Amino acid sequence: MTTQPCDDLLTIRDWLRYACTRFASHDLCYGHGTDNVWDEAVFLVLRSLALPLDDNAVFLDARLTREERQRLAERIDRRVHDRVPVPYLIGEAWFMGIPFHVDERVLIPRSPLGELLANGLQPWVGGRSVERILDLCTGSGCIGIGAALVFDEAQVDLTDVSEDALGIARENIVLHGVEDRVHAIQSDVFEGVTGRYDVILANPPYVDAEDMADIPAEFRHEPSLGLAAGDDGLDVVRRILTEAADHLTPGGVLIGEVGNSEVALEAAFPMLPLTWIELEQGGHGVFLLQEEDLRQFVNHSK
Incomplete structure (x- = not known):
């Protein structure tokens, strides 16, 4: 230079x-x-x-x-x-109009789930009380912390398999002053959590092998653990779908993001009644499932 x-x-x-x-x-x-x-x-x-x-x-x-x-x-x-x-x-990214600490231990926040949270997850949760929220594969913690700021009486658990990522998530918990309601837990999907949640928000790794081979150089600075999800991009999503019902309250909802793996998800689970959410601010591949539908799916799969 x-x-x-x-x-x-x-x-x-x-x-x-x-x-x-x-x-x-x-x-x-x-x-x-x-x-x-x-x-x-x-x-x-x-x-x-x-x-x-x-x-x-x-x-x-x-x-x-x-x-x-x-x-x-x-x-x-x-x-x-x-x-x-x-x-x-x-060292900073913005999500839902607020700043978050980031470094190369976590993905850079950009999930369209922020649009849904800004709207209070309406109409999807209706008039139900939201007391417990789980943010799966949290990374920086932006989705779960954003949920805590919207649902200001809810308890929120942030989970990630990566302790490195959770280090950043804990910094962001302190940054936004939600230490009393938001907790970071090391967990491989649901292994480290207990109890049931009214809402599960999941932004897991979902990039398939073909897309991983072609991603631009900028994305290669991000941790591959947060991106790569096997040949079809569904390695982690499969686990979430088969285990989520046991961690949802009756009437609870799972809202997940799969991006370009939307087509693969529909092909892999043609009988699953996925609701694909239309997004006004861009993005795609965001689905919603009710607890009852997930439970029926698991029972039929046995």
Whole structure:
């Protein structure tokens, strides 16, 4: 890396322009919180400087210190040459409009389950009381913590097989001040949990072998444990479907995400009454199952 950008680019506006130019001249893949060059540049530059993403025009012509300019030059270079996603470069990702700590121990939050949570899981839970929630394969904890903030009287368990991931989830529990209601548990699917839940939210690994072989370089910085799920992408989903009924209250619901493995799931379980949820903010492959339907499915499978 040359020192030229640090010498010539003095203001935030300069650095936003420079980042856009660098990003546009390389074949980058977006999808870790942004979907275009400008938003990617804004996210990297402003959050590297601990500035707000909105209402920031007052800062655009502020001059930066040499240390700040060197930090930006290094991070832009790493984004371009090493294809490191911006959330890993700054240690922060946003989900449901709130920040979460992230690093390469966890997937970068981007689940469309956030849209459902923002709507209080309506109409899916109706008027039922939601007292216990389980977030399976939690990673950073963003889904379960988001659920705790929406259902502000519910107890929420976050589970993951990875202790590394749970370390980040615990940081985020503290960040959002929900230590009294949200608990991180090491568990391989349901092995470490007890009792029943009104809602189970599952964002398990679901990338099939073909897609894993073709994923862009940016996604290879994420832990493969959180992505790869066998030849058809359903290795973990199968376990969830066969065990979930025993962990749901009567009338409880399982809401899960399988992304591109939606077709494989329908083909593997043609008799399962899956409700595929339409999403207004993008994304696909989110399904819902009622406790009764899951129980009947398990009984018929025996």
